[in-house]
Amino acid sequence: MKKNKKAVSIMIGYVLLITIAIIMSVVIYQWMRSYVPKDILTCPEEVSIYIKNLECSGTQLNLTLRNNGQFNIAGYFIHATKKPDQELATLDLSQSVVETNQIQGNAIIFDYLSLNSLKPNQEKTNYFNLNDTIYSLEITPVRYQGEENKMRLVNCGNSKVKESIICG
Amino acid sequence: MSLKDKRGISPVIATVLLIAIVVVIAVIIFLWFNEMSREAITKFSGKNIELVCDDVDFDASYSNGELYISNLGNVPIFGMKIKISGEGSYETVNLGDISNEWPSAGLDQGGTFSGDISSEVSGAEEIVLIPVLIGTSNKGEKTYMCEERHGYELLL
Numbered sequence: 001m002k003k004n005k006k007a008v009s010i011m012i013g014y015v016l017l018i019t020i021a022i023i024m025s026v027v028i029y030q031w032m033r034s035y036v037p038k039d040i041l042t043c044p045e046e047v048s049i050y051i052k053n054l055e056c057s058g059t060q061l062n063l064t065l066r067n068n069g070q071f072n073i074a075g076y077f078i079h080a081t082k083k084p085d086q087e088l089a090t091l092d093l094s095q096s097v098v099e100t101n102q103i104q105g106n107a108i109i110f111d112y113l114s115l116n117s118l119k120p121n122q123e124k125t126n127y128f129n130l131n132d133t134i135y136s137l138e139i140t141p142v143r144y145q146g147e148e149n150k151m152r153l154v155n156c157g158n159s160k161v162k163e164s165i166i167c168g
Numbered sequence: 169m170s171l172k173d174k175r176g177i178s179p180v181i182a183t184v185l186l187i188a189i190v191v192v193i194a195v196i197i198f199l200w201f202n203e204m205s206r207e208a209i210t211k212f213s214g215k216n217i218e219l220v221c222d223d224v225d226f227d228a229s230y231s232n233g234e235l236y237i238s239n240l241g242n243v244p245i246f247g248m249k250i251k252i253s254g255e256g257s258y259e260t261v262n263l264g265d266i267s268n269e270w271p272s273a274g275l276d277q278g279g280t281f282s283g284d285i286s287s288e289v290s291g292a293e294e295i296v297l298i299p300v301l302i303g304t305s306n307k308g309e310k311t312y313m314c315e316e317r318h319g320y321e322l323l324l
Contacts, residue, residue: 009183012183012187016186016187016190019194020190020194023194023198024197027197027198027201027202028201030201030202031201031208033214034208034210034214034215034216035216035218035219037215037219038212038215038219040223040242041242042242077277077278079238079280083231083232085231085232086229086231086234086236087229087231087236088227088228088229088236088237088238088280089238089280090236090237090238090280090281090282091280091282092280105276105278106276106278106279107277107278138238140240140278142277142278152242153277154242154277155239155240155241155242155277155278157225157240157241158240160240
């Protein structure tokens with residue numbers, strides 16, 4: 001009696017099970033791949049600049065920056081406030097720089113032929129022709145950093161410096 | 169009734185049916201997941217745009233009817249939604265629709281915005297600035313509004 005018993009093959013069951021498991025794992029991998037966290041491009045905390053000298057002469061502004069951090073810097077963003085009670089500087093002064101060959105986008109790059117040219121303890125002076133009266137300056141350093149075999153400009157927002165001045 | 173008279177489905181047919189049903193279900197599930205992954209919006213070499221919202225960094229202030237925004241991070245902010253709350257209700261508007269000063273390409277690294285929004289926020293108690301990013305999906309470029317927790321709250 002036992003010899004006549006029929007049943008579905010166990011092998012087919014195993015094959016189906018394994019096949020389904022592989023298909024499901026591939027599908028879920030494709031879906032979850034974009035959620036894998038990747039390191040974002042951030043500026044080192046030791047990047048630092050300070051305004052060594054700030055002179056106003058009519059509508060001309062002379063700005064001397066000094067790198068007092070531990071990393072080289074490529075340039076900076078410069079913004080100003082147009083009102084005395086304005087908290088955040090939004091007037092872009094990069095287009096007002098006299099050395100127009102240093103403008104890259106809305107950043108002022110010290111030397112576009114050499115990445116991160118301003119080394120620690122070095123200084124750089126720029127001159128600006130102002131079209132508006134300004135009440136304060138905000139300067140944010142930027143530097144080039146490598147990501148996936150490309151050099152990208154990184155905004156060092158945490159190293160921003162501010163200075164009050166009435167000029168223009 | 170003897171056991172020999174009992175009728176049932178042949179084991180071969182049962183096996184074939186079983187395999188066919190499993191294959192059909194597997195295909196349906198595969199197509200469903202495929203559709204879901206196709207809709208995912210990515211930015212910066214395949215990173216899901218929902219994760220990119222965590223990297224957005226901007227500063228904002230409001231004074232005398234003027235809104236000021238400065239992009240402090242390295243993620244370009246394509247657009248900005250403003251959630252205006254007051255007197256038990258709120259509405260969400262697109263900053264680009266209420267101000268001509270918002271750049272069409274958004275705020276790049278170091279980009280800034282200043283514009284008068286006093287007419288839109290009169291009577292409001294607070295506003296929340298929620299960044300809108302642009303990414304890539306299989307259907308082309310798509311915008312994505314970050315969650316409110318990534319927003320910047322300003323009390324008026």
